[in-house]
Amino acid sequence: MKLLTAAAMALALVTGSVNAAEQLNAYSIMPEKYASKVFSEFTKDTGIKVNFMRFSSGEALARLNAEKKNPQVDVMLGGPADTYAAGVKEGIFEQYRPKDSDAIPASLRDPQNHWTGIGIIPLCFLTNTKFLEKNNMKAPETWNDLLDPHY
Structure with missing residues (x-):
């Protein structure tokens, strides 16, 4: 679960800096029952609380586009790679390479480190x-x- 949690939190960083070391704000495309578990494990591992809202991929991308000049979240979790590719074109995501991302096949990561996959559906x-x-x-x-x- 630790690799999944680390990869999940690093999936995509929204342009802007992380609020405070005590908490992260996130959008999740992943179903709430799974996202809750991932964020809970992340909190256990790091002590950082995660506040999240769940959206469809289109809704999340639209929100991130609308908030581009004033980001409201630090990370986005889940969803198809094409959602992230569209966000990269819009300049929404910062580059970030998770510490253990070499364990994830290169075909499941953005070559420029804008997103890191956590699974195949x-x-x-x-x-x-x-x-x-x-x-x-x-x-x-x-x-x-x-x-x-x-x-």
Whole structure:
């Protein structure tokens, strides 16, 4: 859990300095029940309290963009790499390399150290085979297939 916690807290630093050594403010894209555990472990390990709010990736990115000139948080936890890539383009994230990040494959880290991945979550289609059979349809194979009104 220590590597996960360290990587999670270093996932992305929002432009601006950390408030005080006693606390961090964070946005989380990760579901609250998991983020609470990560932040709790971080607090146990460091003594630093974490105040966080949970948002979808789009909401978090929009907030960070709106707050770019006056950041309200120190870190963001969770979410897909493309959210962070978009934030890097907007100049939202500072560079930071966690101490133990060499343990994380390079393909799961930003080469410029704007974000560090903490896990891989596969994205897949789930289908109701009974529905497909009843409607004489085959399972979608691409995102564009889902544009078909039958789905």
